Amino acid sequence: MNYEITYDTQIILPIDENSSKIIENDSEYVVNNSTLNILEHSCEYFGSSYEGRKEGTKKLLGITHKSPIIVEESRKIIFFPTSSPENNNCIWINLEKIEKYYKINPKKSAILFKNGDVIEFDVSYGSLTNQILRATRLKYILEERMTKKEESIL
Numbered sequence: 221m222n223y224e225i226t227y228d229t230q231i232i233l234p235i236d237e238n239s240s241k242i243i244e245n246d247s248e249y250v251v252n253n254s255t256l257n258i259l260e261h262s263c264e265y266f267g268s269s270y271e272g273r274k275e276g277t278k279k280l281l282g283i284t285h286k287s288p289i290i291v292e293e294s295r296k297i298i299f300f301p302t303s304s305p306e307n308n309n310c311i312w313i314n315l316e317k318i319e320k321y322y323k324i325n326p327k328k329s330a331i332l333f334k335n336g337d338v339i340e341f342d343v344s345y346g347s348l349t350n351q352i353l354r355a356t357r358l359k360y361i362l363e364e365r366m367t368k369k370e371e372s373i374l
Contacts, residue, residue, distance in 0.1 A: 228246075229242060236308070255312050266292040273290055290362060300351045315355040315356065321349075
């Protein structure tokens with residue numbers, strides 16, 4: 221099954237190197253694809269390549285490692301990885317679905333999603349904060365450019 225990320229997709233969790241658990245606002249799925257393959261397929265579904273999106277992030281922010289990815293720009297669907305995307309344990313999180321996040325211990329954090337779901341991760345609070353800040357910067361730049369474009373049309 222090919223899965224396309226939607227605005228409702230909260231998180232993509234690896235089960236093993238060939239399957240992932242998708243959690244949406246009110247649904248869960250198991251997909252026979254790695255988290256990275258799901259990101260790659262979704263970028264292509266929305267008319268770009270994962271590598272193109274990654275290069276775009278590099279041009280906008282100068283980030284080359286653990287880059288947040290604009291999956292679809294008009295709805296501001298931006299996902300960020302918790303580790304290197306090539307790592308089989310990499311989790312992808314939708315920035316827009318986060319209500320808040322907090323530290324559990326030095327190597328573990330949790331995210332409270334806007335729908336009330338809480339998911340714990342083996343990721344330090346500092347690393348999670350850094351990834352959220354990068355994704356937020358990307359979103360800000362995207363919004364600024366979209367606003368300027370709309371203003372120039374009017």
